Amino acid sequence: xxxxxxxxxxxxxxxxxxxxxxxxxxxxxxxxxxxxxxxxxxxxxxxxxxxxxxxxxxxxxxxxxxxxxxxxx
Numbered sequence: 798x799x800x801x802x803x804x805x806x807x808x809x810x811x812x813x814x815x816x817x818x819x820x821x822x823x824x825x826x827x828x829x830x831x832x833x834x835x836x837x838x839x840x841x842x843x844x845x846x847x848x849x850x851x852x853x854x855x856x857x858x859x860x861x862x863x864x865x866x867x868x869x870x
Contacts, residue, residue: 799843802836 809832813825843849850858 798839799836799849802832802839806832806836 806829809825809829813822813829816822816825840849840851844851
């Protein structure tokens with residue numbers, strides 16, 4: 798969900814910057830603001846549920862990755 802949310806933000810930002818029509822630019826800018834706010838909400842949920850660690854300790858992350866790989870074997 799975070800990846801598609803981020804992709805939507807990038808697409809809306811590009812469209813808003815390239816829009817020639819001021820009304821269309823305003824609509825896209827509002828949609829971009831909404832998309833960014835929604836992305837923040839999704840990110841907060843993911844961090845709170847420990848689905849995503851926004852600032853992982855590198856050593857801890859390596860140990861976790863090794864453990865997960867070992868569990869696959």
